[in-house]
Amino acid sequence: MSAIDTLPPLREVIASHGLSARKSLGQNFLLDLNLTAKIARSAGDLGECDVLEIGPGPGGLTRGLLAEGARHVLAIEKDARCLPALNEIAAAYPGRLTVIEGDALRIDPLEHLTPPIRVAANLPYNVGTELLVRWLTPDKWPPFWTSLTLMFQREVAERIVAQPGSKAYGRLAILAQWRSNARIVMNLPPQAFTPPPKVSSAVVHLTALPEPRYPANPKLLEKVVAMAFNQRRKMLRAALKGLAPDIEDRLIAAGIAPTDRAETVSLEKFCALARSLEG
Structure with a gap:
């Protein structure tokens, strides 16, 4: 039994469904359910929110979000191998988890979500930055989300919160800090993941501002x-x-x-x- 719900530990889930992480999909699975619950808590009060999760994999963060009281979670997963494990989570949390198979870059999640909406995800490394830029540059502001709680390679996380004068400061810092408050809330070593990536990771929490920090087109x-x-x-x-x-x-x-x-x-x-x- 895991510490946060009645479902099996993630290592058992991965073994029973044959879910080896695929480099081509940018997959690195976070198996410690105490860590995934901590990430879910860093997303804020989830009780009155729908949550969008991209790339849930075997569902470690998904379980954390549901255990922490998320009203409803929409999980978008590209890897069909993960769907049976995610469906088991949906059965354990009736009516609170919707799983969609597909590419998050091509799916409109708003058809399945009710505001207020938070985004929480261990983003696949190969699409993480592109998704963040999309969420920061919608045609209308405020955006559909009230907050983003996202895991990136630590180097990317540092670029998001960087200040002028640092080597990490650039376009990503400008886009993030113009319309949101951004801070790093957690650091994770490679050993926290299966398989361990070559770099450290970090979780960034961004809260949408009602309007941009300074006026500009x-x-x-x-x-x-x-x-x-x-x-x-x-x-x-x-x-x-x-x-x-x-x-x-x-x-x-x-x-x-x-x-x-x-x-x-x-x-x-x-x-x-x-x-x-x-x-």
């Missing part, structure tokens, strides 16, 4: 930031020269020295530059 801000960091070693007057013929004047108007490099410029000043370019 989203598409223009994304364009400015992408251009700035694509050539991060260049001075901004060179990296951004294609945006406007008077880019040096625009930079100065935003409080940025034309000789600055992208990694030294704050979120607030990037937003000021986007406003200056729009004006």
